[in-house]
Amino acid sequence: MSGIVEKNQQQLAQVLKQAVEKAVEQGEMPQLTVPEFVVEVPREKGHGDFATNLALMLAKPAKNAPRKLAEIIVNNVQLAGTEVEKVDIAGPGFINFYMTPNWIHQVLPQIEEQGKQYGSVEIGEGVKIQVEFVSANPTGLLHMGNARGAALGDSLASVLEFAGYEVQREYYINDAGNQIENFGKSLEARYLQQLDQDVPVPEEGYHGEDLIETVKNFIDKHSDKYLTADPTKRREELVEYALNEKINKIKNGLLDFGVVYDNWFSEQTLHQSGAIEETIKELQQNGYIYENEDALWFKATKFGDEKDEVVVRSNGIPTYFAADIAYHKNKFDRGFDKVINIWGADHHGHVNRMKGSMEAVGYSRDSLEIILMQLVRLLRGGEMVRMSKRTGQFVTLSELVEEVGKDAARYFFIMRSPDSHLEFDLDLAKSQTNENPVFYIQYAHARICSIFRQLEEQGGKKVSAKDVDLSLLQDEQETDLIRKLADFPVEVTMAANTMAPHRIAKYLHELAGLFHSFYNSHRVIVEDQQQSAARLVLAHSTGVVLRNALRLIGVSAPEKM
């Protein structure tokens, strides 16, 4: 189910290879194996529809000038059965192919036929991938970093699915360990404060004011019956209640953001099942653990890391890292061929030892892929919004969605590469003007829908691409748009291969732009029935592709604006 662009590239690569082999056979070139070469789409329109660097790559092995070799190739290439109309040799030795004017039109019936599936490819071949993202501590609310991770992870998962991978979305709930201890102490302090006791929130605790709310809810339910209870018991009850509330809030917040997980994985289960102990034992047996100052250390340096890392503290409690090793081992045990984690850049020190630990338990370090995202800078009124989790001052995901809407938020978070610091301008995201790329794209879709509403009002009807003379679409704005539609499967492939959903955002923006140009230069519904039908097919196809691409990034395609 690959697109026509890729089909033609593959076909050309094939005939080019045969041309070289034939030339060798006839003694026009010395004995050689055909080198790696590419059939690419030139940046310049004047360089044809496709071009190859084959002759340049042959220069060394064939010991001949590239342009001379290009001539030999062109003389030997068998183009019958291809859509090639003209071949040129240009520049230092590129071979340029010009296709028949209608080669690109085939994509329109293809889009009609495949509908929601158009653009999907099969490069994944059913390989099982897990994408774990957000996994924020259930001790608080989701902040902008989590939001970026949510948009990125969900979109990446969608892209991979569309590319033929079998994908699972997972959230890891850190509901155990040290931070839960602190969480309990913080809740306890807030609880006692509500009951008029003068107890400060611990220095290393959670100072967010949302905990006050949580504790109030707890008191509504249980009144002050834990005021005099055993502190351990009191904290346990508070933690259980609060975790439940927080996780539900996180779930709902993500749901409003269009993110739905296949699995919520609890860290507690790793402690309870003994998986952590077992994993440490396995590491020990493999010789990657040693003791120092009463603590157990993992030999991360054996796997290229800078220093070793504690897995069990001197007090006998395993570290977060130990749980993480057990957790990631568990992922691979579940049969995933590839595991992708999306982390904030502040976790980068964790990457190498995590990968190393997977090697230490018998998996490949390369099967664990970690995408690090850079920070989000929030701007309002041209000024940076300061965010501090410790003081509890930050904009939450829910607040963001309420302020700018799900669509704008999701688009803004994925429109930049994860490597780039994201500048999120709240005013821009809210603005309903041409500055805002989300509206620009959605407007293109709304316009298309409007055309079909108009058509219906006039009593006209849609015609199938198969019954239309598509060769009537020859104007530049028309063919540019069709060419872009044909690129969609290529974009999906690229986005999946490089794990880069921002490519889809960029593609959408370009596609919308080409549609707007077309729309402004041509009326779709015109007197000439044939012409009208052809343009309606084009408009409809554009609508399909816009919807498919928007779906991948979780942005809606409104019919009216």
Place this chain on the structure above:
RNA sequence: GUCCCGGUAGCUCAGCUGGAUAGAGCAACGGACUUCUAAUCCGUAGGUCGGGGGUUCGAAUCCCUCCCGGGACGCCA
């Protein structure tokens, strides 16, 4: 000090597994609404791709080095 990410138009960023004359959006300037939505379009202008060296037929892209900005270097997560 070591490691990671970035440095491309006034601003925000694509392009980076090497290809031909480096792109987009916004901002600026000049045009287009009796028309299927002007939330749009058309045009103009804007560049030492951080600096320097190297590899090659060819470098924004790969290698080395330096400079600048951000981040990470805990028996925290």
